[in-house]
Amino acid sequence: MTSRTIGIIGGGQLGRMLAAAAGRLNFRTIILEPQADCPAAQFANRQIVAAYDDRQALAELAASCDVVTYEFENVPVDAAAILALSVPVYPPPTALEVAQDRITEKAFLNRCGIPTARYHAVDSQADLEAALTDFAGAGVLKTRRMGYDGKGQRVFRSAEDSPGGAFAALGGVPLILESLVPFTREISVIAARGMGGKVACYDPAENVHCDGILDTSTIPAAISDATAEAARSAAEKLLAALDYVGVVGIEFFVLPDGDLVANEIAPRVHNSGHWTEAACVVSQFEQHIRAIAALPLGDPARHSDCIMTNLIGDDIDSVPAWLSRPNVLVHLYGKTEARPGRKMGHVTELKSEEKP
Ligand code: AMP
Secondary structure, X not given: OOOOEEEEEOOOHHHHHHHHHHHXXXXXXXXXXXXXXXXXXXXXXXXXXXXXXXXXXHHHHHHHOOEEEEOOOOOOHHHHHHHHOOOOEOOOHHHHHHHHOHHHHHHHHHHOOXXXXXXXXXXXXXXXXXXXXXXXXXEEEEEOOOOOOOOOEEEEOOOOOOOOOHHHHOOOOOEEEEOOOOOOEEEEEEEXXXXXXXEEEOOOEEEEEEOOEEEEEEEOOOOXXXXXXXXXXXXXXXXXXXXXXXXXXXXXXXXXXXXXEEEEEEOOOOHHHOOHHHHEOOOHHHHHHHHHOOOOOOOOOEOOEEEEEEEEHHHHHHHHHHHOOOOEEEEEXXXXXXXXXXXXXXXXXXXXXXXX
């Protein structure tokens, strides 16, 4: 084993689950996060309480770690690049650059031969009106940067939907108008690429969102083998093109004929991969730690079908009921205040086959 201390930028639940997985493999972890006693720090050996782009904190993190990773895609690219001068940073900072801007992301996916929705850059109300005309009045308007969980979006379903004032309403920042994809379901694939280029893909999950936030992931997804294979193959192409190391999550829309349209890349462990901790021997979190620490990747095969449900806000009150059910793994994130829309934890229920 070459790496002994792993730095993690970001202190949320993904960092917490990475720190727990790292600890089991005898790695120490240091979290860089401005909020003290964050969910990740509760499971880590140490926290550096500072902004993600604080030069002194970055120097301290680089000097204290053998490898640095991150748990969210809006890590300032400059911070990752500064760290990369003195310590290996995985996934490579170029993956952040690609994922942080929806136009760069789509152009990159298309260059890899992976289809996306058609799109136009929108930098003014006039751009928006021209783009909507091109899409016969239907489309999804999104902020190019910093959008998450459906925030910063407006859907136009037909030419009757007036775009009046929509550019300003989204903050007057650079936007993208995507064509409205007539999908039948949404899936995601979680894949890992190791230091030597080996790829391990988990089975695609079928995702249902509620108010823009992931509600459930069901495995297996109700898709054909060909569609599942296309998702895996897209992940392999993308990982190779980025010379990637670590876990990635890729979200897709499934069209009525089974073809895939890629929506988003998350260069990190992903909410729709939380089921792997209950239904696979090696979870996405351990897989990520193995990849960035130059260890062999684990087997991504699932031993059970399952459904993962996010616990959002007051859903936390249902924990005692979940705990009293068989075949359910409950995972809580250590957040004290259950605000609406806040991810408090998740549960994964294994589906055992009916016995005759
Ligand atoms: P996103 O923030 O890109 O993940 O979008 C949030 C949700 O909005 C997605 O999970 C879809 O349900 C819906 N959505 C996003 N983009 C499109 C699109 N181009 N066409 C249809 N639905 C979309």
